[in-house]
Amino acid sequence: MFDKQFTGAQIRQTFIDFFVERGHTFVPSSSLVPGGDQTLLFANAGMVQFKDVFLGADARPYTRAANSQKCMRVAGKHNDLDDVGRDDTHHTFFEMLGNWSFGDYYKKEAIEWAWDLLTDVWGIPKDRLWVTCFEDEKGEIERDDEAANYWIQQAGFDRSHVLFFGRVDNFWEMAETGPSGPNSEIHLDLGPGLCAHEENPEHVCAVNLEGCTRYLELWNLVFIQYNRTGPSTLEPLPAKHVDTGLGLERIALVLQGVDSNYKTDLLKPTMDTIQHLTGHTDEERAAFLTPYRVITDHSRAAAFLIADGVVPGNTGRNYVSRMIIRRAARFGSLIGLNEPFLAQVAMSVIENYGDFYSELVRNKTAILDNLTREETRFQQTVEAGVSKLETMLDQTQGSGQKRMPGGKAFDLYATYGLPLEITRDIAREQGIEVDEQGFETAMEQHRLASGAGEVFGVFGDENIELYQDLLMGLVNAGVINSKGVINDPYDKYEVEGKVLALVKDGALVTSAEPGDQVEVLLPETPFYVEAGGQVSDTGSIISLSDPGWEIKVNDIRQPSAGVIIHVGEVISGNPNSGDHELARVDIQRRLDIMRNHTATHLLHAELHAVLGDHARQAGSLVAPDRLRFDFTHPEALTDDQLDMIEAGVNRNIFANYALDIVNKPLQEAIDEGAMALFGEKYAENVRTISIGREEPFSYELCGGTHVGETADIGIFLIISESSVGAGLRRIEAVTGTGAYELIHHRFNLLDQTARLLDTNSEQVLDKTRTVMEQLDQARKQISSLRRDLTAQDLNRLIEDVPLVAGVPVLIASLPDADAETLREMTDRYRQKYPSSVVLLASVSAGRPLLIAAVTEDLVARGLHAGELVKYAAQPLGGSGGGRPTLAQAGGKDPEQLDKALSRAQEWIEEKL
Ligand SMILES: [Zn+2]
Ligand SMILES: [Zn+2]
Numbered sequence: 001m002f003d004k005q006f007t008g009a010q011i012r013q014t015f016i017d018f019f020v021e022r023g024h025t026f027v028p029s030s031s032l033v034p035g036g037d038q039t040l041l042f043a044n045a046g047m048v049q050f051k052d053v054f055l056g057a058d059a060r061p062y063t064r065a066a067n068s069q070k071c072m073r074v075a076g077k078h079n080d081l082d083d084v085g086r087d088d089t090h091h092t093f094f095e096m097l098g099n100w101s102f103g104d105y106y107k108k109e110a111i112e113w114a115w116d117l118l119t120d121v122w123g124i125p126k127d128r129l130w131v132t133c134f135e136d137e138k139g140e141i142e143r144d145d146e147a148a149n150y151w152i153q154q155a156g157f158d159r160s161h162v163l164f165f166g167r168v169d170n171f172w173e174m175a176e177t178g179p180s181g182p183n184s185e186i187h188l189d190l191g192p193g194l195c196a197h198e199e200n201p202e203h204v205c206a207v208n209l210e211g212c213t214r215y216l217e218l219w220n221l222v223f224i225q226y227n228r229t230g231p232s233t234l235e236p237l238p239a240k241h242v243d244t245g246l247g248l249e250r251i252a253l254v255l256q257g258v259d260s261n262y263k264t265d266l267l268k269p270t271m272d273t274i275q276h277l278t279g280h281t282d283e284e285r286a287a288f289l290t291p292y293r294v295i296t297d298h299s300r301a302a303a304f305l306i307a308d309g310v311v312p313g314n315t316g317r318n319y320v321s322r323m324i325i326r327r328a329a330r331f332g333s334l335i336g337l338n339e340p341f342l343a344q345v346a347m348s349v350i351e352n353y354g355d356f357y358s359e360l361v362r363n364k365t366a367i368l369d370n371l372t373r374e375e376t377r378f379q380q381t382v383e384a385g386v387s388k389l390e391t392m393l394d395q396t397q398g399s400g401q402k403r404m405p406g407g408k409a410f411d412l413y414a415t416y417g418l419p420l421e422i423t424r425d426i427a428r429e430q431g432i433e434v435d436e437q438g439f440e441t442a443m444e445q446h447r448l449a450s451g452a453g454e455v456f457g458v459f460g461d462e463n464i465e466l467y468q469d470l471l472m473g474l475v476n477a478g479v480i481n482s483k484g485v486i487n488d489p490y491d492k493y494e495v496e497g498k499v500l501a502l503v504k505d506g507a508l509v510t511s512a513e514p515g516d517q518v519e520v521l522l523p524e525t526p527f528y529v530e531a532g533g534q535v536s537d538t539g540s541i542i543s544l545s546d547p548g549w550e551i552k553v554n555d556i557r558q559p560s561a562g563v564i565i566h567v568g569e570v571i572s573g574n575p576n577s578g579d580h581e582l583a584r585v586d587i588q589r590r591l592d593i594m595r596n597h598t599a600t601h602l603l604h605a606e607l608h609a610v611l612g613d614h615a616r617q618a619g620s621l622v623a624p625d626r627l628r629f630d631f632t633h634p635e636a637l638t639d640d641q642l643d644m645i646e647a648g649v650n651r652n653i654f655a656n657y658a659l660d661i662v663n664k665p666l667q668e669a670i671d672e673g674a675m676a677l678f679g680e681k682y683a684e685n686v687r688t689i690s691i692g693r694e695e696p697f698s699y700e701l702c703g704g705t706h707v708g709e710t711a712d713i714g715i716f717l718i719i720s721e722s723s724v725g726a727g728l729r730r731i732e733a734v735t736g737t738g739a740y741e742l743i744h745h746r747f748n749l750l751d752q753t754a755r756l757l758d759t760n761s762e763q764v765l766d767k768t769r770t771v772m773e774q775l776d777q778a779r780k781q782i783s784s785l786r787r788d789l790t791a792q793d794l795n796r797l798i799e800d801v802p803l804v805a806g807v808p809v810l811i812a813s814l815p816d817a818d819a820e821t822l823r824e825m826t827d828r829y830r831q832k833y834p835s836s837v838v839l840l841a842s843v844s845a846g847r848p849l850l851i852a853a854v855t856e857d858l859v860a861r862g863l864h865a866g867e868l869v870k871y872a873a874q875p876l877g878g879s880g881g882g883r884p885t886l887a888q889a890g891g892k893d894p895e896q897l898d899k900a901l902s903r904a905q906e907w908i909e910e911k912l
Pocket of ligand 1: 195196197198203204205206211212213214
């Protein structure tokens, strides 16, 4: 279309350079996972990382910024998934170029620069560009003549190309209240031949006309000048901002003069890779365009997601990662790609994008491993799932229905791991819609029943209805308030009250006996209920009236909001409903848990300090005997790193920092930089834990129980570091009591070892080295003696070698000789008989071994040592081969050695 040619990478770079030259700071793309923003699954626009700047909640050291932001639109309001693959323009992952002014320049510069970049730098013909400006159809907000006038002033701009549109097209709002303002869009006229409605005589091509593909929206310039405080009240902002967005794929399509994003150099290499894998002709590729486009789009998205730590999983963002990988795998199966293949496709993405997005290169192994693992996992269940689905679809068809119930789609997901999106794809291929609302409802019910956010949780709590009825009755009777059981695990270890209900075998009882397994409902409890990785408390409930009784509490359950149940066993006496009681937490155990929980926060902070901020929490267990912490990191930690982490945590323990525990609004905590967990839902008011004097080095949202000061932890020891999936590492550690026990145990081992070695623990290392050296020498001696013995055996055999057709042929078994010894023996044999055949066998370390040698002159007569061992080794369950003069074979079954030797004999006799 134009004179100038740019690669996608050059377009991205010229955009950034252009604005950097005009005083902008290049701000690298933020992660696809929005930092601290719980309202958003993924970054979906360039401005996401600057949102708080516009809201006035964040300040940056610059007032002008430019970047290319990684974006995903696969869920929620902006969900393009359905269109991906069906057309040439929609993507799950895409890049958004943008430039920003935070109270700095405004419309004049934004418009002038956009015009210069498009026409001058990139060479788009001026007469092809059209712009839209805001004119309120309700007449309430001022028309944006300011922007229109700046456009008209641009050199070569055709003033008839300014058009005015209303609120839907040209007024931008962040939310129902907050920053807002008019925007101005730049459209490109692709030419009359490029409208999809060309044949329709009714259609007159126009900008912003639904369905008209002649005009392409390129770049949106948003001018933020108002603060919306109510439905019809706009207040001018003291500082005005600019926020622009230009999709990289779209501008690449224009500048490269192609008619599909998949033909730009951003995506074409990936399409080509798929074609290479399928071996399709160009015609076949064109016939399977949808699978090609889906796989290309999804593998790019998956590579970027995994690089940002979003590995496949069951909930939230991880579910999206899983879903797009599985969807790509399924589309692969439609074009004959059945082996795991996505890693190879993703390689082309890494190669194509790795220069700019180095996280792809850094996390290459994690990306490739996760893709392959997820495809394999999917393959194991998909066939069963799809065939089950097909039966369901047949039934639906058979009953004349066009809609599949959502509950059935959910069963497929829960049982076979078939994501809704794939079920929907397959159903649609047969003209059947899936009730997605029903799917969501089924999922929600399941989630409630399992009492957790995990889709694959524990199935239903049998007594849930009983407890809900019970709670309702107690609330109505005014015994407890509508929030249910009072639970304060922070300030008390014991609380008095009355037994509200005793449940045995799923039914309410008025009293219980020693040995009974019971569930107890109390009005108030100090027991911590498992949450955020911290396990529930144990303890006891004792009677405060006569006669006494005691229930040992082993677990706490919370089947629904407000219902906290103590699960335990009656140890003594007869507890009755209504008895005056005291609930007591096992304090020693709880102290151990608190030490481990606070240590977990210290560990998290230290991982960031030593490894970097990418080491994000991915799971945690806080138990009395140990703590376990999973985090995202691409490779195993070195011993040095582990030492640094352990030392750092202990330094912070010995510094004896007091913990600062404060409840505050969620937004305030996030703005202050508190670490929140991805996918975790937080209330409006959150509990925050910060550690450190003046500047806290650890600041987390956390509902767990903690020690008062870090020195209470005692000591922190890492006991293991391991992998729990690609890109995920796990550290296990002990503190306090657990650490003392570990130290004690290790000292004991050392003492016992020292005693065994007849030395003291200080000398153990030296003594062990000495003993190892002695052992090594002894081994060498043994093997040399063994070789001598074997040589003697051989010498005896060589004395009297039978002849086959005049050729000396030795077939023998030598006990306990290794391969090297056997080879040496065949050499000695051949020295004595320069025209001969030999096959020696042995059993070494439980495995049979054969070595054959044939002298050169006999090779010329058609004897091949490799063929000989291969033939002989067959009954051994092994194989082998080698040169014609010397070959070796191994096997599994030493019992068959005799058989192997007689086969060798047969073979040689036949050949000679
Ligand atoms: Zn048109
Ligand atoms: Zn915590």
